[in-house]
Amino acid sequence: MLQVITSIEDIKQRIKTFKEDQLSIGFVPTMGALHEGHLSLVRQAKEENDKVVVSIFVNPLQFGVGEDFTQYPRTFDDDCKLLSKEDVDVVFNPKAPEMYPDGFCTSVVLEHLEDRLCGKSRPGHFRGVATIVLKLFNLINPDIAYFGQKDFQQTVIIKRVVADLNLGVNIKALPTIREKEGLALSSRNGYLSETEKKDALCLYKALIRVQEMANAGVKNAREILGEMEKIINNCKSARIDYISIVNPETLEAVSEVQHGDVAALAVRIGKTRLIDNIILMVLIAFFILLA
Amino acid sequence: MLQVITSIEDIKQRIKTFKEDQLSIGFVPTMGALHEGHLSLVRQAKEENDKVVVSIFVNPLQFGVGEDFTQYPRTFDDDCKLLSKEDVDVVFNPKAPEMYPDGFCTSVVLEHLEDRLCGKSRPGHFRGVATIVLKLFNLINPDIAYFGQKDFQQTVIIKRVVADLNLGVNIKALPTIREKEGLALSSRNGYLSETEKKDALCLYKALIRVQEMANAGVKNAREILGEMEKIINNCKSARIDYISIVNPETLEAVSEVQHGDVAALAVRIGKTRLIDNIILMVLIAFFILLA
Numbered sequence: 099m100l101q102v103i104t105s106i107e108d109i110k111q112r113i114k115t116f117k118e119d120q121l122s123i124g125f126v127p128t129m130g131a132l133h134e135g136h137l138s139l140v141r142q143a144k145e146e147n148d149k150v151v152v153s154i155f156v157n158p159l160q161f162g163v164g165e166d167f168t169q170y171p172r173t174f175d176d177d178c179k180l181l182s183k184e185d186v187d188v189v190f191n192p193k194a195p196e197m198y199p200d201g202f203c204t205s206v207v208l209e210h211l212e213d214r215l216c217g218k219s220r221p222g223h224f225r226g227v228a229t230i231v232l233k234l235f236n237l238i239n240p241d242i243a244y245f246g247q248k249d250f251q252q253t254v255i256i257k258r259v260v261a262d263l264n265l266g267v268n269i270k271a272l273p274t275i276r277e278k279e280g281l282a283l284s285s286r287n288g289y290l291s292e293t294e295k296k297d298a299l300c301l302y303k304a305l306i307r308v309q310e311m312a313n314a315g316v317k318n319a320r321e322i323l324g325e326m327e328k329i330i331n332n333c334k335s336a337r338i339d340y341i342s343i344v345n346p347e348t349l350e351a352v353s354e355v356q357h358g359d360v361a362a363l364a365v366r367i368g369k370t371r372l373i374d375n376i377i378l379m380v381l382i383a384f385f386i387l388l389a
Numbered sequence: 390m391l392q393v394i395t396s397i398e399d400i401k402q403r404i405k406t407f408k409e410d411q412l413s414i415g416f417v418p419t420m421g422a423l424h425e426g427h428l429s430l431v432r433q434a435k436e437e438n439d440k441v442v443v444s445i446f447v448n449p450l451q452f453g454v455g456e457d458f459t460q461y462p463r464t465f466d467d468d469c470k471l472l473s474k475e476d477v478d479v480v481f482n483p484k485a486p487e488m489y490p491d492g493f494c495t496s497v498v499l500e501h502l503e504d505r506l507c508g509k510s511r512p513g514h515f516r517g518v519a520t521i522v523l524k525l526f527n528l529i530n531p532d533i534a535y536f537g538q539k540d541f542q543q544t545v546i547i548k549r550v551v552a553d554l555n556l557g558v559n560i561k562a563l564p565t566i567r568e569k570e571g572l573a574l575s576s577r578n579g580y581l582s583e584t585e586k587k588d589a590l591c592l593y594k595a596l597i598r599v600q601e602m603a604n605a606g607v608k609n610a611r612e613i614l615g616e617m618e619k620i621i622n623n624c625k626s627a628r629i630d631y632i633s634i635v636n637p638e639t640l641e642a643v644s645e646v647q648h649g650d651v652a653a654l655a656v657r658i659g660k661t662r663l664i665d666n667i668i669l670m671v672l673i674a675f676f677i678l679l680a
Binding site (some may be wrong): 106110201202203205206207208209210211228229232233236239258259262263264265266348 | 397401491492493494495496497498499500501502519520523524527528550553554555557638639674
């Protein structure tokens with residue numbers, strides 16, 4: 099039976115009872131407008147924990163001036179129906195004035211990591227993310243927390259916060275869920291017209307092309323980025339925000355592609371900013387030395 | 390029997406056993422060079438908790454360029470003797486490379502609060518404090534943590550971090566311990582020559598004067614600050630860093646003094662920067678309306 103909790107005091111009490119009963123807690127933080135991507139996290143959380151808590155909170159701190167905070171889709175009742183079906187135990191749906199009361203002034207910053215990739219065009223976004231996730235971790239005290247690989251930089255930042263601040267939470271980043279044609283699921287896909295949705299496939303096509311090139315032995319990042327750029331620019335409604343191939347921990351751009359590097363991009367399709375990424379598998383040549 | 394723990398893994402294990410046995414934990418974070426001020430915190434912690442953990446860590450993050458990180462007194466063996474006498478359970482003495490490994494980049498910032506008072510002349514200091522205290526809280530998971538009122542701004546910032554990040558730690562700020570003549574105990578008093586130590590009394594004298602003026606009904610902050618300035622400037626070796634009367638939560642300077650406001654100052658005596666403060670008790674006039 100799904101329990102909806104909206105106050106900080108109530109979630110603390112609920113978590114306390116879970117802990118007293120020594121039940122493990124899986125946590126999926128979301129901004130609602132749930133889709134199969136979120137549900138894949140929820141299902142994994144159900145498998146690996148005694149109790150599953152999902153938070154639904156459109157976090158004002160992670161939206162910049164002129165971004166889509168007010169129009170971000172809010173579908174709480176539908177979300178709860180989906181979570182009920184998945185047998186989730188608790189939905190935590192706090193109110194902004196309780197999360198950020200008067201006088202609130204603390205935030206979590208990550209030098210370098212927060213300024214790269216999406217951080218460049220969304221200044222302050224990742225502090226907002228890191229701060230709310232830390233608050234939620236402190237309230238919910240999960241054993242494992244689940245994030246989607248689609249928000250790649252977010253997963254890197256959260257892992258870094260957990261390591262740097264000595265939090266005892268295990269962070270799992272699960273594969274991006276895609277539509278049949280390849281478009282990564284996102285609550286923001288709802289902003290796209292039918293035509294734009296087709297145009298948006300260029301992100302996926304570019305990523306597939308990177309992997310093909312890596313398979314073919316191309317290691318030069320500039321060469322690969324050039325190809326990606328061409329694919330995106332072929333689509334008239336697309337405007338590149340960034341395309342980059344980066345080290346998966348430092349998020350620094352690489353010049354020579356290695357196994358595990360991440361090709362990431364943000365592209366505007368009309369007014370909608372979409373992101374996607376792929377972790378590159380690069381075959382490693384083994385030289386067997388015969389004695 | 391005092392147990393000295395130096396690794397993160399070992400402290401986690403120790404805390405886990407305390408929690409499993411449902412023992413409450415009192416925590417006193419310090420940079421060592423312990424004096425009666427620290428010991429007063431330890432004694433209170435002993436009274437109120439099943440177990441007491443003291444950390445000794447000269448935190449590089451909270452020292453600025455040109456500050457006294459390298460010369461800060463390190464008296465670990467003596468500190469342990471003092472803590473043994475007080476029947477402390479655990480000393481946590483981590484090493485900087487384990488607390489701040491390569492790639493470490495997360496810090497806790499407090500807009501406005503960290504830039505005021507001491508933050509002005511020690512940029513970055515309070516992020517360093519907030520970050521290490523959060524790390525230590527996450528490792529030690531205390532029920533109550535104890536700080537000295539002498540580091541007034543620090544106590545305000547830690548309370549704010551705890552509230553803003555929804556940490557379940559009770560913060561207690563205990564009264565400043567002073568030498569007989571009034572000098573606030575500080576590990577940095579060791580830097581002072583005998584003459585300087587006498588000169589340093591001007592800080593206390595100025596604070597006493599504030600309280601006297603408040604008792605006499607003076608409410609105008611500028612008038613009070615003028616008096617404090619005179620007292621400090623009467624001492625030749627003293628150089629004022631700041632003198633301020635502030636709201637105890639926002640740390641904003643007040644123009645009219647109210648009960649609970651704090652007079653705080655930082656003064657250099659020779660090369661040594663000293664701080665002190667007093668919480669002002671202002672008599673409130675009651676008007677009894679007779680019906």
